[in-house]
Amino acid sequence: MSRPFGLYVHIPFCRRRCDFCAFYLEVHHPAAAGRFLAALHTEIALHARQEAIQGRPLSSVYFGGGTPTALETSDLTGILDGIRNHFDLLPDCEVTIEAHPSTVTMNDLSTLLGAGFTRVSFGAESMEDTELARIGRSALAGETVTAVRHARRAGFTNVNLDLMYGLPGQSVASWLSTLEQCLDLTPSHLSCYALTIEPGTALASDVESGRCLPPDEGLQVAMEQAADATVHEAGYIRYEISNYAKPDRMCRHNLLYWTHGEYLGLGPSAQSFVDGSRFGKTADLNIYQRDLAAQRLPLSDHAVLSDPEKLRDSVIFGLRLLQGIPTASLSAHSGNYGHEHALKHLREERLIEEVDRYTRLTAKGRLYADHVAELLY
Missing domain, CATH: 3.20.20.70 (Aldolase class I)
Structure with a gap:
């Protein structure tokens, strides 16, 4: 299938x-x-x-x-x-x-x-x-x-x-x-x-x-x-x-x-991730309608993600899940973007923890999830 x-x-x-x-x-x-x-x-x-x-x-x-x-x-x-x-x-x-x-x-x-x-x-x-x-x-x-x-x-x-x-x-x-x-x-x-x-x-x-x-x-x-x-x-x-x-x-x-799944967004301002690309629709109803009347998709932006960027996004979004993400994925992402110091800081501050080869936010880390994401982006 x-x-x-x-x-x-x-x-x-x-x-x-x-x-x-x-x-x-x-x-x-x-x-x-x-x-x-x-x-x-x-x-x-x-x-x-x-x-x-x-x-x-x-x-x-x-x-x-x-x-x-x-x-x-x-x-x-x-x-x-x-x-x-x-x-x-x-x-x-x-x-x-x-x-x-x-x-x-x-x-x-x-x-x-x-x-x-x-x-x-x-x-x-x-x-x-x-x-x-x-x-x-x-x-x-x-x-x-x-x-x-x-x-x-x-x-x-x-x-x-x-x-x-x-x-x-x-x-x-x-x-x-x-x-x-x-x-x-x-x-x-x-x-x-x-x-x-x-x-x-x-x-x-x-x-x-x-x-x-x-x-x-x-x-x-x-x-x-x-x-x-x-x-x-x-x-x-x-x-x-x-x-x-x-x-x-x-x-x-x-x-x-x-979980880094694929989704297509329809309608003004909708976002998509399909086949390795992220793209968004215009956040303007008039432009949206004008483009579609001309048989054009009303795209406002489009980016083909590299493998490191795909891994980065899967790490950032995946840490919102209570189960967390594979520690190996987090380590690879840290190496790609030079976040080793940030990773050490997050562990020392007990904002993240490792359980059975998965890294997840701690109870304290969930309270500062946006801060964790900023450090790891």
Whole structure:
């Protein structure tokens, strides 16, 4: 069988932008959505004819954004049908859709499941309404409860909840309350992300002007530790720095990123790694549509990676996994880039450790994963 790969579809629309969000998106308008959909179907067809992809099956499909469910449900099922018309999906292909809890009904979810979506990921962020309001999130905690219950009734057995900690005004106690309320919903997967202040966002402006305090690093460390203990006690496996899953419910698509797998990105700003090359699509909906109307892929950058660069990326991304990476791979990468001193420092500071010929981040190292990545890049 030809090598499987993953497919990511970036839906660049939301009803409104949350204050913390730095992803490329536009406020949804039906006419703009119609033009995007026409361009996306052209993009699917153009990629399907490429030699590096032709004839290869899909192991995962992931609809992200933005908010995919800002589109009509019929549009989403139409995209998946278009993908099926050009690519073979493996029998156990994982097909994920991200959803804002307030944008889907049980009928929507039933239709999505019937069309072939197998996994739904709800952006809960917090289960405290005051915390949601402070980050400009147009949602209520009760909507997450309703959405998960509707997903279950519709027949979804694989449900993820995205959460954020270190939010303005959030305490360890309120974070634990959010975790406990989410665990009561028995999701198959939880993603817990530390809030970061991204340049150019409304939240960054609030911090710069003094209207809002930046995240407290010490408090975020305490929250991360509380999450690890609480979620582990509930029977979830922590398999990546920010991700927890019930047995056999790890996100297959995201594992491609961390295990140096191949994936194709569709839609404006989407990134790809296929056949040894990394390339990205333009983060401009008008240019994206213009290029595809002319039967051109809207590429913004393209690089063919050397063997040392491939190894570097596999090391950097692989260290996010709790199992770590082969120590031999880390040593080879260190030799390629002259990182022997950095490696010695990381071991002395007990940020990394070796277990059974694998090197992984320690509990302390997971708290400073970005720093470790910078030293080893």
